[in-house]
Amino acid sequence: MGVGLPSINLINIMRWSKYFIPTLREVPSEAEAVSHRLMIRSGLIRKLASGAYTYLPLGLRVLQKVQNIIREEMNKQDAIELFMPSMQPVELWHESGRFKDFGEDLITYKDRHNRVIVFGPTHEEVITDLVRNHINSYKQMPVTFYQIQTKFRDEVRPRFGVIRSREFIMKDAYSFDEDWEGLDKSYQKMYEAYENIFKRCGLKAIAVEADSGVMGGDVSHEFMVVSDSGEDLLAHCQSCGYAASLAIAECIDKEPETRAQKPEKELPLKEVDTPGVTTIEKVGHLLKVKPENMVKTLIYAADEGPVAVLIRGDHDANEAKIKKFLKCQKLEMANEDVIKKITGGPMGFSGPSGLKDVKVIADSSIKGMSNFVTGANKKDAHFINTNLDRDFKVSEWADLRVITDKDQCPKCNKNIKIEHAIEMGHVFKLGLKYSKAMKAEFVDESGKLKPIVMGCYGIGVNRIMATAIEIHNDNKGIIWPLAIAPFQVLIIPINYKEESVRKATDAIYEELNKAGIETLLDDRDESAGIKFNDAELIGMPFSIVIGDRGLKKGKLEIKIRATGEILETKKEEIKDKILALLVA
RNA sequence: CGGGGAGUAGCGCAGUUGGCUAGCGCGCUUGCUUCGGGAGCAAGAGGCCGGCGGUUCGAAUCCGCCCUCCCCGACCA
Numbered sequence: 001m002g003v004g005l006p007s008i009n010l011i012n013i014m015r016w017s018k019y020f021i022p023t024l025r026e027v028p029s030e031a032e033a034v035s036h037r038l039m040i041r042s043g044l045i046r047k048l049a050s051g052a053y054t055y056l057p058l059g060l061r062v063l064q065k066v067q068n069i070i071r072e073e074m075n076k077q078d079a080i081e082l083f084m085p086s087m088q089p090v091e092l093w094h095e096s097g098r099f100k101d102f103g104e105d106l107i108t109y110k111d112r113h114n115r116v117i118v119f120g121p122t123h124e125e126v127i128t129d130l131v132r133n134h135i136n137s138y139k140q141m142p143v144t145f146y147q148i149q150t151k152f153r154d155e156v157r158p159r160f161g162v163i164r165s166r167e168f169i170m171k172d173a174y175s176f177d178e179d180w181e182g183l184d185k186s187y188q189k190m191y192e193a194y195e196n197i198f199k200r201c202g203l204k205a206i207a208v209e210a211d212s213g214v215m216g217g218d219v220s221h222e223f224m225v226v227s228d229s230g231e232d233l234l235a236h237c238q239s240c241g242y243a244a245s246l247a248i249a250e251c252i253d254k255e256p257e258t259r260a261q262k263p264e265k266e267l268p269l270k271e272v273d274t275p276g277v278t279t280i281e282k283v284g285h286l287l288k289v290k291p292e293n294m295v296k297t298l299i300y301a302a303d304e305g306p307v308a309v310l311i312r313g314d315h316d317a318n319e320a321k322i323k324k325f326l327k328c329q330k331l332e333m334a335n336e337d338v339i340k341k342i343t344g345g346p347m348g349f350s351g352p353s354g355l356k357d358v359k360v361i362a363d364s365s366i367k368g369m370s371n372f373v374t375g376a377n378k379k380d381a382h383f384i385n386t387n388l389d390r391d392f393k394v395s396e397w398a399d400l401r402v403i404t405d406k407d408q409c410p411k412c413n414k415n416i417k418i419e420h421a422i423e424m425g426h427v428f429k430l431g432l433k434y435s436k437a438m439k440a441e442f443v444d445e446s447g448k449l450k451p452i453v454m455g456c457y458g459i460g461v462n463r464i465m466a467t468a469i470e471i472h473n474d475n476k477g478i479i480w481p482l483a484i485a486p487f488q489v490l491i492i493p494i495n496y497k498e499e500s501v502r503k504a505t506d507a508i509y510e511e512l513n514k515a516g517i518e519t520l521l522d523d524r525d526e527s528a529g530i531k532f533n534d535a536e537l538i539g540m541p542f543s544i545v546i547g548d549r550g551l552k553k554g555k556l557e558i559k560i561r562a563t564g565e566i567l568e569t570k571k572e573e574i575k576d577k578i579l580a581l582l583v584a
Numbered sequence: 585c586g587g588g589g590a591g592u593a594g595c596g597c598a599g600u601u602g603g604c605u606a607g608c609g610c611g612c613u614u615g616c617u618u619c620g621g622g623a624g625c626a627a628g629a630g631g632c633c634g635g636c637g638g639u640u641c642g643a644a645u646c647c648g649c650c651c652u653c654c655c656c657g658a659c660c661a
Contacts, residue, residue: 022594024594024595024596024611025595025596025610025611025622026595026596026597026610026611027595027596028595028596029590029595029596029597029653029654030590030653030654031654032654032655047653049652049653050652050653050654104659105659105660121661122661151661153660153661155659155660156585156658156659156660157655157657157658157659157660159654159655164660164661168661170661172661222661231660423661425661426661458661459661460661463661492620494619494620495619495620497619498619525619526622527618527619527620527621527622527623528619528620528621528622529620529621529622529623530621530622531620531621531622532620532621532622533621533622534622545620547619547620548619548620549620550620557620
């Protein structure tokens, strides 16, 4: 299948009875997240298998509207649309070095000629291949390409319906520049496009600095929308607006302040029995010491051998920060043998004093501590009253931990909040990663051969749909933002079979059609209650209720989904009133 | 991959000390009545009880293996 979704002109009007909107009265047992439930109940999607969904007509319309918004904003920034294959020769992935990086997430198969084909999880390789063959001169840059296309990733755990699926629709863009200044400009343009896109889709996206992960590159920003169904955690400052993903949010541990809390006297180091007790929680319980008065010693295996990392008991080690600090590629917890060699004791009882042949780095928050509990590097034993410098030495200090909600904002010192968020988009300054690996070079003005400077930019299209629902709903159903609502107006005739109602309904339906208003007509032979409830469930911004009761007075009702407001309107003024509402 | 939960009609569920023809609500079909917030009456259709194997006179129910789905974690746009 051509998995892309071409831009189309949406059909303006539709009769419910001739369409396909399978709404559900009851909550499907498989769905837990609000958006997931509502998407199934309102007939937007159906599941085929874990992480693979059918978009039903109403859902498809939303996707198409989102895509059209994306296209408009991308085109506005001079990005050029193209369409690349999902089937990609594995050689490209070896060339870029990402075959290993992606690992099991890559979905591959062998074709009949025994060639290994990758189902594209993203398209840096393909676009770089294209560009290296056709862009050879600085005169052809800057240029940014984009596509809207289905991606495939064998996610470990697909969840929350369409929010994390194995097959998903992504807008991916790639910029090519002759130098870093150029990249900065291209990046900025995409950044602006993204802000506009999310805003137009009714989402308040926060741009946060992020870890580049498997994409590579130095600078990257994620566009996050705060939501309980978010898989990511955000450190977010309510006062100054600072926001960063938990993985990189900076921790401020001011030495003078923390030092001040130090008691005057250092007590003598003492070994205590802690049989079989290894976790911070249990040790703390046994010794009646709070986690913040304990220090855990984590032995990591890094590129250049083992490293001991000291973290306060109530904090979590931040591997992204540790990696960055050590400038290493790989970082994993050391195994039992290595721990024994370095600490002399078994796993679970490691402490900073008496470590051999290992670099000791510590999180800055430890500087202010005294008389704390540590492992004794000996089976079933811990030390109490451990003290810095006296009992052990730290070779380097750094921010190595994960921020908590007890921390302060690194920018304004106010309290920081940890919130769940959904990642809607991610932009990366890739730099030379792919152009070097895959030799995408160009000749600059002075005739020199240089690698192209790249950026890449992704948006989860189906995720915008799910997130919009996640944000805009009530206990009755979805409340679509106007720009991405499947239809702008729903006409609800009460007893459509009755001639006077049908005539009035058909006339208005036709009138709205002529005015170019996207209208769905609920012409089903259902009771008023069912129609009202379904209307609230599928959440069109405006409904027009046409019933005998009002018709006798020459009046109809316009219901506003978001507010529940009912506007009594003269029959003749319906169209103008709706037009006014659409613009407002 | 670790931990937890679940698979019985399109949806939501009951039935599981082994026992009759597998049930209920919603939805669906037909007819009549109804018609401004999930209508009433009547008559229907719809099941390999997730799969395979075992125990047994007899299995939705007991045992074994497998599959699928959901949640938490690890991991990840």
